[in-house]
Amino acid sequence: MPLPDGHSINTAASEDREDSEPLIQSDAVPPQCCSARLNLAVLMFFGFSVVYGLRVNLSVAMVAMVNSTDPEPSKNSSIIHACPPPSGIRIPINNYLVYPWDSETQGWLLGAFFFGYLCTQIPGGYLAGHYGGSLFLGLGVLGTAGLTLLTPLAASWGSYWLFALRALEGFGEGVTFPAMMAMWARWAPPLERSRLMTLSGSGASFGAFLALPLTGYICEMLGWPAVFYLCGGAGCLWAVFWFILVSDDPRKHRRISKEERDYIIKSLGPQGTGHGWSLPLLSMLLSVPLWAIIITQMCSNWAYYTLLTSLPTYMDNILHFDLKSNGFLSALPYLGAWLFSIASGVVADSLIERKFLSVTVVRKLFTVTGLLLPAAFLVAVSCAGCNHILTVTFLTLSTTSGGMSASGVFINQIDIAPRYAGFLLGITNTFGTIPGVVAPIATGYFTKDHTLAGWKKVFWVAAGINAGGALFYTIFGSGEVQPWAATEEERAETDRTRSRSIPQEIRT
Numbered sequence: 001m002p003l004p005d006g007h008s009i010n011t012a013a014s015e016d017r018e019d020s021e022p023l024i025q026s027d028a029v030p031p032q033c034c035s036a037r038l039n040l041a042v043l044m045f046f047g048f049s050v051v052y053g054l055r056v057n058l059s060v061a062m063v064a065m066v067n068s069t070d071p072e073p074s075k076n077s078s079i080i081h082a083c084p085p086p087s088g089i090r091i092p093i094n095n096y097l098v099y100p101w102d103s104e105t106q107g108w109l110l111g112a113f114f115f116g117y118l119c120t121q122i123p124g125g126y127l128a129g130h131y132g133g134s135l136f137l138g139l140g141v142l143g144t145a146g147l148t149l150l151t152p153l154a155a156s157w158g159s160y161w162l163f164a165l166r167a168l169e170g171f172g173e174g175v176t177f178p179a180m181m182a183m184w185a186r187w188a189p190p191l192e193r194s195r196l197m198t199l200s201g202s203g204a205s206f207g208a209f210l211a212l213p214l215t216g217y218i219c220e221m222l223g224w225p226a227v228f229y230l231c232g233g234a235g236c237l238w239a240v241f242w243f244i245l246v247s248d249d250p251r252k253h254r255r256i257s258k259e260e261r262d263y264i265i266k267s268l269g270p271q272g273t274g275h276g277w278s279l280p281l282l283s284m285l286l287s288v289p290l291w292a293i294i295i296t297q298m299c300s301n302w303a304y305y306t307l308l309t310s311l312p313t314y315m316d317n318i319l320h321f322d323l324k325s326n327g328f329l330s331a332l333p334y335l336g337a338w339l340f341s342i343a344s345g346v347v348a349d350s351l352i353e354r355k356f357l358s359v360t361v362v363r364k365l366f367t368v369t370g371l372l373l374p375a376a377f378l379v380a381v382s383c384a385g386c387n388h389i390l391t392v393t394f395l396t397l398s399t400t401s402g403g404m405s406a407s408g409v410f411i412n413q414i415d416i417a418p419r420y421a422g423f424l425l426g427i428t429n430t431f432g433t434i435p436g437v438v439a440p441i442a443t444g445y446f447t448k449d450h451t452l453a454g455w456k457k458v459f460w461v462a463a464g465i466n467a468g469g470a471l472f473y474t475i476f477g478s479g480e481v482q483p484w485a486a487t488e489e490e491r492a493e494t495d496r497t498r499s500r501s502i503p504q505e506i507r508t
Contacts, residue, residue: 035256036255037192037196037260037264040200041196041199043241043242044137045200046203046238047203047242048207050141050207050231051144051204051235052204052206053208053235054169054173056207056212057211058110059110059308059312059330060211060212060215060219061219062106062109062110062312063312063313064219064223066099066106103448104441104445107440107444108159108163108440109163110440111438111439112163113166113167113170114305114437116170116171116172116173116174117171118170118174119171120171120172120175121175121177121178121426121433122178122423124174124175124422125175125179125423126279126422128178128179128422129182129419129420129421129422129423132186133180134179136175136176137176140173140175140179141173141235141239141242142239143172144173146232146235148169148228151165151225151228174429177425178425180200181413181421182421182423182425183248184196185414185418185419185421185422186250188414189263189264191267191353192349193414194348195349197345198411205334205337205403208331209331209337209338210331212312212328212331212334213328213331215227216328279420280484283482287416289477289478289480290416290417290428290482291476292409292475292476293409293413295472296367296469296470296477297410297428297429297432299465299466300371300402301432302438303375303398304399304402304435305436307333307399310447310458311330311333312330313447317447318386318450318455333396333398333399333400336396336397336403340406341403341406344370345406345407348362348407359480360477360480362479363409363415363477364477366405366406366407366408367405367409367473367477368470368474369405370401370402370403370408371402371467372467373397373402374401374402374463375463375466375467375470377394377397378394378459378460378466379459381398382460412477413425415478415480416480416481416485417481417485418481419485442461446461
C-alpha cells in the first residue's frame with residue numbers, strides 16, 4: 001500500500017536517507033487464509049515436491065540398479081572398507097541389480113542432471129521475468145516428468161543414454177526456480193516474502209523426504225523401473241492442476257478478491273511489474289551483494305548436493321542399511337529441513353515486520369546460522385565413525401539446521417532487485433548448480449575404495465566450504481534494493497525528494 005511519501009515498501013533507498021531499509025506498512029492486510037497468494041504458495045509447494053522427487057529418485061534407485069557398488073574390489077588390501085553390519089539389519093540380495101557401473105560411473109550419472117540444469121537457469125529467469133513465470137514453471141515440471149518415464153528404457157541402452165536423458169531432465173527443470181522467483185516478484189507483498197517463498201520452496205525438502213523412502217519401498221516391492229513411472233505420472237498430473245488454476249499476475253487472476261489484488265499491487269509498487277528486454281548487466285556484474293549471494297549459494301549447495309545425491313550410497317556401503325531403511329534414513333534429514341525452513345520464514349517476517357531487525361541483518365542471521373550449524377554437524381559425522389545412531393543423528397541435524405538458510409541467502413535476490421529477481425535467481429542458481437555437477441564426481445573420487453577415511457574427507461570438505469560461505473556473506477551480503485534495480489518512476493521520485501531537501505537559499 002502507498003506509504004505517506006508516495007513510495008511503496010520496495011522503493012529504492014534514496015542516497016540521503018540514513019535508514020535505507022524498507023519502511024513498514026501499518027494498513028490492514030487481507031488475511032492469508034484461503035487467499036489467492038497462499039493458494040499459489042501451496043500449489044508451488046506440491047510442484048517442487050514433485051520436482052525434487054524427480055531429481056532424487058535415481059539416488060536411491062541406483063542402489064537397486066547396480067549389481068555391486070564396488071564391482072572390482074581391491075585385492076590383497078588390508079584397509080577396512082566399511083563399517084561392520086549392525087546386528088539385526090538385513091542386507092538383502094536385490095533381484096533387480098542388473099548394471100555393472102562402478103563408483104565413478106555412478107557419480108557421473110548422479111551428476112548428469114546438473115549438466116542440463118545449468119543451461120536453462122539464466123534464459124528461464126530472463127524470459128519468466130519478461131513474460132511471467134507460470135508457463136515456464138508448468139512446462140519445466142511437465143517436460144521433466146515426461147522424460148522421467150523413459151528412464152528404464154535409457155538405462156537398458158547403456159550408461160551414456162541414461163546420462164543424456166538425465167541431462168535433458170535437468171535442462172527442462174532448470175527453468176522452475178527462476179520462474180518461481182519471477183512469479184513471487186509479482187505476487188508476494190514484501191512483509192510476507194519470507195513466509196510465502198519458504199513455504200513454496202520447502203516443497204523441495206518435502207519432496208526429497210517423501211521420495212527417498214518411497215523409492216526404496218517401491219524398488220523392493222515393484223522393482224526399480226516402477227519408481228520412474230510413478231514419479232513421472234505424478235508430475236504430469238500436477239501440471240494439469242497448475243495450468244488450470246494459476247495466473248502470472250494478480251491483475252489477471254480470475255478468483256482473487258479486489259481487496260487482496262489492491263493490497264498486493266500497492267504494496268509492491270513499480271517493482272511489481274515485469275522488466276523490459278534490456279537489463280543493467282554491467283551493474284549486475286559489478287554488484288557486490290549479488291556476488292555475495294552467488295558465492296554463498298555455491299558453498300551451501302556443495303554440502304546439500306553431496307548429501308542429496310550420495311547419502312543413500314553412504315547408507316548402503318558404509319552403514320549397511322537395507323534398501324527400505326536406507327530410503328527412510330536418507331529422507332529423515334529433509335523432514336527436519338522442511339519444518340525448519342517454514343518456521344524460519346515465519347520468524348524472519350516477524351522480525352522485519354516488528355522492526356526488531358533490518359532486512360539485511362535478518363538475511364545474514366539466517367544465512368550464517370544455516371551454514372555454520374550444518375558444517376559443525378558434518379564434522380561430527382566424520383568423528384562418529386561406525387556408530388550408526390550418532391551418524392544418522394548428526395546427518396539429520398546437519399540438513400535440518402540448513403533449512404534456516406531458506407530465509408536468508410536463498411531469497412535475497414528479491415530483496416536487492418525485486419523486478420529482476422527471476423533473472424538474478426537464474427544467475428545465482430547457475431553458479432549454485434556447479435556443486436551439483438562437481439560434488440557427486442568428487443565424492444566418487446574420494447570414496448572409490450569405499451573406505452571410511454574417504455567419506456571423512458567428503459564431510460570435512462563440505463563443512464569447510466560451508467564455513468567459508470558463511471564468512472563471505474557476513475562481510476558482503478545486503479538486504480537493500482540496489483540503485484541499479486530502481487525503476488524510472490522511483491528515480492524520478494528520488495530526484496524530487498532530493499530537490500525538495502535542498503535549502504531555498506542554496507537554490508537561489
